[in-house]
Structure formats: C-alpha cells, structure tokens
Amino acid sequence: MRIAVAIPCFRVTQHILGVIASIGTEVHTIYAIDDACPDGSGRFIEEHNKDPRVRVLFNPENCGVGGAVVTAYKAAIADGMDIVVKIDGDGQMNPALLPKFVRPLLRGEADYTKGNRFFRPESVQSMPPIRLFGNAVLSFMTKLSCGYWNIMDPTNGYTAARTCVLAELPLDKLEKRYFFETDMLFRLNTLRAVVKDIPMDSVYANEESNLKIGKVLPEFLRKHASRLWRRYVYNYLVRDFNVGTLYSIFGTLLVIVGSAFGAMHWLDSALSNHPATSGTVMLAALPILIGIQCLIAFLHYDVSNLPTEPLSLSLESPAKGDTQ
Template sequence: MAPKSGTAQDINSAKGNADKIAVVIPCYRETRLIADVLSAVPACVDQIYCIDDGCPDKTGEYVERTATDPRITVLRHEDNQGVGAATLTGYRQAMADGARIIVKIDGDGQMDPTLIPRFIEPIQLGLADYTKGNRFFQPDSVRAMPAGRLIGNAVLSFLNKFSSGYWHIFDPTNGYCAIHSSLLQLMPMEKLDRSYLFETEMLYRLGTLRAVVVDIPHMSIYGDEQSHLVPSRMIWPLLSRHTSNFFRRIFYNYFLRDFSVASLEWVLGPILMLFGVIFGVLSWVNATSQGVAATAGTVMIAALPIVIGLNLFLSALNFDIANQPRTALHPKLPKAPDAP
C-alpha cells in the first residue's frame, strides 16, 4: 500500500480511534536522508506524517514515489513556511486522525527513530505531558557535538530556564519531542512560532499551563548535513523572544494567576537595586565634582537597598526554581468526545 497524499489546506477528516501514536516529520531538502529515517520508525507508531514544507527537492514527491509503508501520509505546503509551521500542520492532522501521543522528529537523520518508545513511555504512564531530547546528559554525546553548537546550546539552555520556568531541563532547541494531544488542545496553536523558535515558544506555552516536561537523554548524531540557519541572524530574535517570554511568564504566574510573597519580591527586589545603583552613581558624581568624600550615611543609603534588593531577587528566583510542576496535567483533562 502506497503512502497517502494531502495538502496542509485540505486536511482529511478524522478516521476514528485507530491511530494512537503518530510521528510528525517536517521536511525541507531531506531527499537524501528521509528514507533511512522512515524505515527506522518502530512498529509502535500508528501513523507517520511527512510535511513537505515547500521543498525545492520535492521531498514529498520522493516519499510518495519510494515509500511503501502504509502508515505514511504526505502533507504539503505550497511555499516554505518554516519548521514550526510544518510541525503544526502535522500536529493538526494527527489530532484530526485521533492520535493521543504525537512525536516530532526531524528528517535529517540526527534523531534516532528507534528511541521513540523512550519518549512516549513517560506520557503513557502519566508521568509527563511533554518529553524532549537532551543531548547533554551523556559525556560522549557532548564530545561528539561541534564546539559552536555546544556553546550556543549551553547559552540558549540558560536563557530558556528564565523564559520558560523549566529550570530542570536542558537542550531546549532539541527538536526530538513527544506531547499528549490534550495539551495541544489547550494551546493557542495559532500563536506558536512558525520558524526555528518553535521549540522555545512551545516550552513557554507549556510553562503557562504548568505541564510536566521530562528530558530524555540520547546521543548526538552528526553527519555532513547542512544547517539552513544563519547564527548571526538568530541572536536578536532569540534574545527578544526569551526576554518577552520571561516578563509575560512572571506576570501571568505571579500576578494574574496567583499572588504570593514571591510576587512582592519580584517587584521590590529590582526596584531597590535600581534605586541603590542610581543613588550611588549620582552621589559619587556629586562628591567627585565637589572634591569631597562621600559620607558613611550616603554610602549606606546606596549600598543597603542594593543588598536588600539582591536578597529579595534571589529569594524570588529560588522560589521560582522550586516551583516546578510535578503532576502531569493530561490524566486530569476530560477526553475528547471521540477519544478512546
């Protein structure tokens, strides 16, 4: 039986409850490697969606022409929309077809499909809502990673801890992930990023839902495949998105959804530190211009707010780190009317 075909705009109607686990594979110039990826998808997967994201090399046509696995469905974007958009197209189709757990892997051969059972097991057991890969867990995997990627991923991991609130996870840009479909139903999918910031935005949205996220260790696999991203063009969008997500998360979790001592610490800490710094600088400039030494009282007025503010900020940060969701959300959610 040959793979089925469809378009992103013309999604097929739901096929009932037969599909339990689905795999979504965004494709862009993956003709050389996609066959090996598809052949390695284990039997526990019920449906495989290959999304041709406006591929110049016609990856979708290649899959339709060469693949014989009846689980494969090819979806298409007429124009390149980005990895996030392709993933969302696959998610929507998988949800329409009744998938309960949806795994996303890339088509470039860097993610071992035989590890899929590891990613879905915590979700099946009700221990997680979302699982993602972590290439930093094993030293051998880190040594295999190119130096540029190692440094970049380490920096992004630190930024993501602030912006998402998931302080226990690492390697946030890892695209090997699995999610329970009920979480996607709670998300504003139209607001998720369509580009390479998709994983970053996904973690932020999961954080606002207080979903449980679990890291799954796996080895790095690097061949001679070429990245389509230009690092110099990514710096500002990444910094901007992480900063925006951090402030939105703090407002939502500590002021809109809840209010506690930590809420006051998030406000008073930075205000006191800022006051101390500004007062200290102005006092130093004034004393220097007059050629006199600052008095002990002036120094204390500048230093004390900084010390108190720093302690309040660290206390709020410590509360945030300890305030991790620990109970999976999806077992508590009502099942969709057509869910098994």
C-alpha cells in the same frame, strides 16, 4: 494509545524512506509534511513509499520547521491521535528511541518529552565545540524565559507530546522557524504542563548547521526577553500573587532606590569636590544589598516552582484514564 509520528520534509529525499522504514510497529500513523520543498519531497514519498501508515501533508508555502510540525499537530488532533512524536527526516534522529520518548507520556509522568544530548558526558564528545557552547548559552536563556529549570538542550527537535495538551495551545501563534522549540516550552509553561528530558546521543555528519549562533543571537535575546517578561506578568501578577511576587517587587524597588540615591550623591560629590560620608555610602549600599538578596530569593522560588502534576491527567477523557 494511538501514537503518530510527524516528519517535516524539506530536501530530505535521500534519507526519508530510510527514516520511515525504521519507525516501529507501535506507531499508528506517520505524517510526512512537505513544507513547499523544492525537491518535491511529498511527491517523492507518494511515489516510492510502501508503508500504508504514511500520510503526506502539503504546505502551500514554506513555513519553516515550526509551521510544518503545527500542520502535523492539527492533523493528529483531528484524527484522534493521543501522542505525536516529532522526528526529523534527515536521518539524524534514531526512530528506535521513540519508545523512550513515549513511555513517560503513557505512564502519566509528563505531558511533553524532548531529547537532551547533554545528559551524558559521552554524548557530547562528537558535538562540535561551537554547537556545544551555543546550546549551553541557549539552554540558560531558555531556563530564564520559559521557567523549566530542569531541562537542557532546548533546540533539540526530537519531541513527543500529548495531543490533549497540544489542543490547549494557540498553535497558530507558535514561532515558525528556529525559535519553535523554545516557544513551545514557553507556551507549555503557561499551561503548567510537565516537561521531561530524555537522554540521547548527538549524531553529526560533516554537514554545516543552518543555525548560525552569531546571526540569530540578537533575535533570540529579544524573544527570550519578551517571553521572560510575559511569563513573569502571567505567573506572578495575573494568575497568582505569591511570596515570589513580593521578593521580586521589593528586590527591584530596593535596587533601583539604592542605585538612584547612590548615583545622585556620587554626582553631587563629584561636582562639589566633597567626598560622600560613610553614612551616605551605607544608605546607598544597604538597599542594594538587601534588594539583591530578595532577587536571589525570587530566583530560588522560581527554580523550585516547577510544574509537577501532568496536565494531561485532568484533560483526558475518563474512558482513556480508566484504561491506563
């Protein structure tokens, strides 16, 4: 298995050489992506780096962390790499954890692994409260929109992926900036890829986060809603039609019919000054209650409908499969 590391480089000249030096010998190639860095990170690496594994890639314009990672993904696929691990260049992701991220991919247990800073209570003690709350909210929205109910910490950028799975993704359509990690999960779910969390500790210095929850929350809500709808249509109407589809359709219809019936009679009662009968109230409430139960059943079905068989097992070549 040929393992590569992707390091987006944007104003990381103070840390990048230390990060490269910390990467173990199990890694075959290191891609350092200069994302139109104003500090010239790429040239700095070329002038000062002594590691022969490093290959500097240059983006002609700033594409954000997602655009930088996609550049490395394409290079890794073209170079015949088997696994790509993404590590930030600011020194906050410990390269010593790399074997933990790669191991489930080597064993054929997952197609994609990502860090989870919420796994142990001790891991979040150093996390600022605003980040803890923001990540918890984003994690729940990601569970809804992406369908991976077994994961947390969706904005965690410490990831590892099989290149045979990456080759099946529309890489050019992935989000380029803060929503990149979440969009990756959405795209992986459409392929039924297996995603696994890797416990890790959070590392924070005194720096201020560039991710402003109040600023990006409206945008994130819109994008999550879009992906939730697209995932539902693809998984429950286009690719499959199952009991979850029936639960969702009948549940929605019953809630709408009950609400409309109740609203109509409530308005008529208010205008005529005659209270609705108990039978009318029950006729309005019963379909709503049954509809809510159906929607809860659909949610339970969706939670249990997680991918379990790694996609890479069917995509990799027979020769590689025989060597594992």
